[in-house]
Amino acid sequence: MENFVQQAIDDDLKNGKYTTGIHTRFPPEPNGYLHIGHAKSICLNFGLAEFNNGLCNLRFDDTNPTKEDVEYVDSIQEDIHWLGFDWEDRKFYASDYFEKLYNYAVELIKKNLAYVDDLSAEEIRRTRGTLTEGGKESPFRNRSIEENLNLFAKMKAGEFSDGEKVLRAKIDMSSPNMNMRDPVIYRIAHANHHRTGDQWCIYPMYDFAHPLSDAIEGITHSVCTLEFEDHRPFYDWLLESLDFDEKTRPRQIEFARLDLTNTVTSKRKLLQLVKEGHVRGWDDPRMSTLSGLRRRGFTPAAIKKFCNEIGVAKANSLVDISMLEHCVREDLNETADRVMAVLNPLKVILTNVDEDEYLIAENHPHHGGNRYIPFGREIFIERDDFMEDAPKKFFRLKPGGEVRLKYAYIIKCNEVIKDAEGNVIELRCTIDPTSKSGGETANRKIKGTIHWVEAKSAIKAEVRLYDYLLKTDENGNLPEDFISAINPNSLIVIKNALIEPSVKFAAPSTRYQFLRLGYFVVDYDTTFENLVFNRIVGLKDTWSKVKNA
Numbered sequence: 001m002e003n004f005v006q007q008a009i010d011d012d013l014k015n016g017k018y019t020t021g022i023h024t025r026f027p028p029e030p031n032g033y034l035h036i037g038h039a040k041s042i043c044l045n046f047g048l049a050e051f052n053n054g055l056c057n058l059r060f061d062d063t064n065p066t067k068e069d070v071e072y073v074d075s076i077q078e079d080i081h082w083l084g085f086d087w088e089d090r091k092f093y094a095s096d097y098f099e100k101l102y103n104y105a106v107e108l109i110k111k112n113l114a115y116v117d118d119l120s121a122e123e124i125r126r127t128r129g130t131l132t133e134g135g136k137e138s139p140f141r142n143r144s145i146e147e148n149l150n151l152f153a154k155m156k157a158g159e160f161s162d163g164e165k166v167l168r169a170k171i172d173m174s175s176p177n178m179n180m181r182d183p184v185i186y187r188i189a190h191a192n193h194h195r196t197g198d199q200w201c202i203y204p205m206y207d208f209a210h211p212l213s214d215a216i217e218g219i220t221h222s223v224c225t226l227e228f229e230d231h232r233p234f235y236d237w238l239l240e241s242l243d244f245d246e247k248t249r250p251r252q253i254e255f256a257r258l259d260l261t262n263t264v265t266s267k268r269k270l271l272q273l274v275k276e277g278h279v280r281g282w283d284d285p286r287m288s289t290l291s292g293l294r295r296r297g298f299t300p301a302a303i304k305k306f307c308n309e310i311g312v313a314k315a316n317s318l319v320d321i322s323m324l325e326h327c328v329r330e331d332l333n334e335t336a337d338r339v340m341a342v343l344n345p346l347k348v349i350l351t352n353v354d355e356d357e358y359l360i361a362e363n364h365p366h367h368g369g370n371r372y373i374p375f376g377r378e379i380f381i382e383r384d385d386f387m388e389d390a391p392k393k394f395f396r397l398k399p400g401g402e403v404r405l406k407y408a409y410i411i412k413c414n415e416v417i418k419d420a421e422g423n424v425i426e427l428r429c430t431i432d433p434t435s436k437s438g439g440e441t442a443n444r445k446i447k448g449t450i451h452w453v454e455a456k457s458a459i460k461a462e463v464r465l466y467d468y469l470l471k472t473d474e475n476g477n478l479p480e481d482f483i484s485a486i487n488p489n490s491l492i493v494i495k496n497a498l499i500e501p502s503v504k505f506a507a508p509s510t511r512y513q514f515l516r517l518g519y520f521v522v523d524y525d526t527t528f529e530n531l532v533f534n535r536i537v538g539l540k541d542t543w544s545k546v547k548n549a
Contacts, residue, residue, distance in 0.1 A: 022054030297521030
């Protein structure tokens with residue numbers, strides 16, 4: 001593993017730090033479902049631990065009971081396991097440490113490094129200053145240690161209402177770093193916590209709980225995204241103020257978060273999409289959530305390969321989503337069996353076919369295996385594979401023209417049947433009976449080969465064609481009002497697609513390549529009576545062309 005985070009670990013080990021071993025953590029807040037950006041963090045933290053023969057914890061930073069839910073806790077664990085990582089017996093919660101965190105806050109008060117403030121949230125914001133001007137000290141900043149201890153104990157006892165008081169660290173209101181201007185470290189919230197119930201009515205802020213939870217667990221390297229870079233001075237100040245040994249206390253290292261084109265990776269925005277009904281839930285296949293990508297048919301191997309290929313950078317950048325799709329195609333090309341499906345059927349009668357038969361088709365061009373597919377007098381082809389008034393370079397079926405049916409015969413179109421409105425509803429064709437594999441004309445050169453299904457045996461299915469949920473500008477950027485960028489054609493449902501019978505008993509999450517159409521997966525909505533497929537990605541790979549240019 002080569003990246004600047006690993007280099008920092010190497011330097012620490014070389015300098016004699018962390019002699020007991022490397023210990024990382026993945027610390028999600030259980031206030032939403034994990035998304036593709038979290039996959040990068042999961043792969044990095046668990047990957048660093050594995051590479052250094054260390055350990056990686058799963059810790060839920062559950063310090064805000066008003067936004068957290070057991071549903072999110074369960075989904076996060078499912079997503080991590082789906083990606084192929086395991087925390088073994090090291091699952092923790094910040095709420096495990098509430099008593100310890102409270103005692104650490106008391107210790108700061110005793111050192112005159114924290115105080116109870118009566119200012120409202122708005123007043124604190126107003127007196128915090130700007131990037132160019134320092135803040136103003138609170139009139140309550142110089143309360144005595146005894147008074148602060150008494151007030152903080154009363155906060156814990158529930159004697160004050162929400163927002164009436166907070167506990168702030170006492171650092172430097174003139175600091176050029178806004179995060180060091182006496183940040184709030186505890187607030188009052190009379191809310192039921194998903195694990196501790198009503199035991200607490202004060203809760204530590206994330207920036208207070210996170211470094212201390214790291215230290216309590218013996219984390220060596222606290223790897224987080226770049227937006228926490230300005231929070232690092234407080235991280236270090238807190239651990240130093242509470243006398244954690246510099247040689248063993250955690251070191252925070254920041255890396256660039258993952259931003260994808262045509263995608264939002266903000267829990268707040270993802271929650272908005274769900275709550276306002278723009279999608280069908282957190283696992284909607286158009287969402288960037290891991291549960292959505294899983295339902296869409298993306299594979300853990302592809303996501304991990306993508307995270308590895310984009311690397312670990314120090315500066316934020318926008319990654320083209322086609323790179324993720326390229327990784328998915330590469331994986332599915334090796335693993336997905338091939339079948340034939342017709343999404344927009346056009347009936348074809350083969351007038352010189354009198355008997356049904358079974359033909360042999362390969363399951364996969366690399367891994368082998370065969371299946372039998374029915375063939376008979378009536379078949380369906382893709383409507384786009386026929387053109388009545390075809391241009392010169394149209395190498396599919398046209399009046400008087402020939403094409404090869406995949407795994408079957410060469411056919412010739414002899415007659416076009418139309419309805420009263422002039423729409424083509426049926427083709428009458430003949431087969432070259434010796435053009436099947438092994439026949440006299442099997443090697444006759446025909447420029448076009450198309451897929452098909454036999455009419456009597458084809459399985460009707462619902463096929464959901466997913467496209468990007470959001471449209472971006474030419475630079476891949478979304479407007480500030482991202483809802484206005486929702487693609488109205490992000491989901492097209494085809495109710496009467498026809499698929500060869502080999503898929504009849506396929507279980508949800510089974511992936512296939514529909515020949516010439518793309519990669520598809522059996523959706524969770526599938527029942528014995530109603531087979532449902534999601535399109536994962538098409539066959540066209542723009543990123544591969546860019547990469548190899």
